[in-house]
Amino acid sequence: MENLSPSTLGNACCGRLLYHRSINLARAGYNYVLIVIELSTRRVYLGGVTTHPDHAFMMQVARNLTDCCDGFLREKRFLILDRDKKYSEGFRNLLEDSGTDIVRLPVRSPNLNAYTERIIFSIKTECLERMIFFGEASLRRAVNQYLTHYNYASYCHTSLCA
Numbered sequence: 053m054e055n056l057s058p059s060t061l062g063n064a065c066c067g068r069l070l071y072h073r074s075i076n077l078a079r080a081g082y083n084y085v086l087i088v089i090e091l092s093t094r095r096v097y098l099g100g101v102t103t104h105p106d107h108a109f110m111m112q113v114a115r116n117l118t119d120c121c122d123g124f125l126r127e128k129r130f131l132i133l134d135r136d137k138k139y140s141e142g143f144r145n146l147l148e149d150s151g152t153d154i155v156r157l158p159v160r161s162p163n164l165n166a167y168t169e170r171i172i173f174s175i176k177t178e179c180l181e182r183m184i185f186f187g188e189a190s191l192r193r194a195v196n197q198y199l200t201h202y203n204y205a206s207y208c209h210t211s212l213c214a
Contacts, residue, residue: 064091064130064155066168069105069138070175074185083191084138086113087175088124088131089168096171096199097124101192110143118150125152132168135159174202 066089071082086099100113117125125131131147132155133139144154157164179198185191 063128064132065089065125065128066091066132066165067099067139068134068165068168068172069136070172072176072180072185072191074187074191083185083188085175085191085195087168087171088117089171090124090128091167094167094171095203098192098195098199099124101188101195103188105138107140107142110138110140111146114143114146118147118152125150128152130155132157132165134162134165171202175199 067086069084069086071084074081074083081103083101083103084105085101086105088097088099089095090097097117099117100109102109117123120126125147129152131152133144134157147154162169175195175198179194180191183194185194
C-alpha cells in the first residue's frame with residue numbers, strides 16, 4: 053500500500069464510531085453512530101446507528117458503503133480508520149475486496165484524523181447535547197437531519213470541489 057499524499061486525499065474518506073447515551077423504556081444505554089466523511093468535499097455520510105455494533109452490523113454497514121449503485125465508498129480508493137476493535141477483520145476484508153484500501157491510524161493519534169474528529173465534535177455539541185433521545189430511531193432521525201443541514205444547507209463546501 054502506498055502512503056497518502058495530498059494528491060491522493062481527493063480519493064479518500066475517514067470513518068469513526070461515536071457513542072451517545074439514550075433512554076429506552078427498559079433502561080438507559082449507549083447507541084453507536086458510524087460516521088464517514090469524504091475528505092475532498094467534506095460531505096458526511098451516516099453509516100448506521102445501533103446499540104450493539106457487533107460483527108453482523110459492521111458487515112451490513114460495509115455492504116452498504118460499497119454498494120455498486122449508491123454506496124458512499126463506491127469510487128473511493130482509501131478509507132482511514134482508527135484501531136477500534138469494532139472494525140473487525142471481516143469488515144476490513146470486505147472493504148478491501150471492493151477496491152477500497154484501509155489505512156489504519158497509529159494507536160492514540162486523534163490528530164491524524166482531524167476532519168472526522170471535528171465533525172464528531174460538531175455533531176455532539178450542535179445536535180446531540182441539546183436533546184434527550186428515547187431510543188435508536190430518534191437518535192437516527194436527529195443525526196440524519198443534522199447531516200442534511202451540514203451537507204447541503206449551512207456549510208458551503210463547494211469551493212473544495214473545484
